Amino acid sequence: MLAIQNLTLHYGHSQILHDISLTAKPGAVTCLMGTNGVGKTSLLKAISGTHPRSGGTMQLDGADVSANTPAHARARAGVGYVPQGRDIFPLMTVRENLQTGYACIPKADWTIPDEVFDLFPILKDFLNRRGGDLSGGQQQQLAIARAMIAQPKLLLLDEPTEGIQPNIIKQIGEVIRYLRSKGDMAIILVEQFFDFAYELGDHFVALERGRVIHDAPKARTAREDLLAKVSV
Numbered sequence: 431m432l433a434i435q436n437l438t439l440h441y442g443h444s445q446i447l448h449d450i451s452l453t454a455k456p457g458a459v460t461c462l463m464g465t466n467g468v469g470k471t472s473l474l475k476a477i478s479g480t481h482p483r484s485g486g487t488m489q490l491d492g493a494d495v496s497a498n499t500p501a502h503a504r505a506r507a508g509v510g511y512v513p514q515g516r517d518i519f520p521l522m523t524v525r526e527n528l529q530t531g532y533a534c535i536p537k538a539d540w541t542i543p544d545e546v547f548d549l550f551p552i553l554k555d556f557l558n559r560r561g562g563d564l565s566g567g568q569q570q571q572l573a574i575a576r577a578m579i580a581q582p583k584l585l586l587l588d589e590p591t592e593g594i595q596p597n598i599i600k601q602i603g604e605v606i607r608y609l610r611s612k613g614d615m616a617i618i619l620v621e622q623f624f625d626f627a628y629e630l631g632d633h634f635v636a637l638e639r640g641r642v643i644h645d646a647p648k649a650r651t652a653r654e655d656l657l658a659k660v661s662v
C-alpha cells in the first residue's frame with residue numbers, strides 16, 4: 431500500500447504540488463484526475479522518483495521511501511511506472527523492450543511471464559518487431575507489459591487511453607481489471623477519459639492547481655460532482 435503525506439514538488443522556483451496526501455490500496459484502482467496542467471504527471475514522477483519531491487513523506491508497504499531514493503531503487507522496491515507517451519525504445523525489438531524490465535529483478539527471475547502473453551497475445555506475435563513499428567495502442571500494451579515484468583506492488587499508469595483506438599482501450603480496461611482482481615497490486619490511474627476512469631475506479635482523487643479537492647471512494651463520489659470537478 432502507498433501512503434503519501436503533505437507532498438510538495440517544485441520545478442525550479444515554481445511550486446506545482448501543494449500538501450498532497452493520498453493512499454492507494456492493493457486490489458483497488460485509485461484514479462487521479464483533473465484538467466490539463468494540474469500536476470497529475472508531476473505526482474506520478476514524485477512517486478516513481480523520476481523527479482524529486484521537495485517535501486512530505488511517502489511509505490510503500492509501511493517502509494519510508496526517502497525523497498533521495500532514485501527511480502531505479504523504487505522500481506526494485508516494487509513501483510512500476512507506465513509513463514505518458516509510453517517511452518518505448520523504438521529501435522529495440524518488443525522482446526528487448528520487455529527485457530529492460532529485467533533490470534529490476536534478480537537474474538534467476540529473468541523470464542517473460544506467460545501471463546504477459548495471455549494478456550497481450552499480439553506481443554508474442556511481434557516479439558522480433560521493432561518497438562517503433564508498433565501502433566500507438568500496441569506500444570501502450572508493450573509499456574504495460576514491460577512494467578509487469580517486475581511484478582510491481584504499485585502500478586502507475588499515466589493516461590493509458592491517450593490517442594488509442596477504442597478496441598484497444600477496451601482491452602486495456604480488461605487488463606487493469608484483471609490486475610486489480612489479483613488483489614496484491616495497488617493501481618494509480620491518471621486518466622482524462624472520464625467514463626473509462628469512472629467505470630474502472632474504486633477511489634477518486636481530483637486535483638486542482640496542485641491541490642487535492644476531492645478524495646473519496648466511489649460510493650461517496652457522485653458522477654456529476656466528480657465530472658464538474660475535473661472538467662475545464
Ligand SMILES: Nc1ncnc2c1ncn2[C@@H]1O[C@H](COP(=O)(O)OP(=O)(O)OP(=O)(O)O)[C@@H](O)[C@H]1O
Nearest residue numbers: 441446464465466467468469470471472473514622
Ligand atoms: N519539467 C518541467 N519544468 C517546468 N514546469 C513543468 C515541467 N513539467 C511540467 N511542468 C508544469 O507543471 C504543471 C503541471 O504539469 P503536469 O504535467 O504534472 O500536469 P498534468 O496534470 O499531468 O497535465 P496533463 O494532463 O496535460 O498531462 C504545468 O503547469 C506544467 O507546465
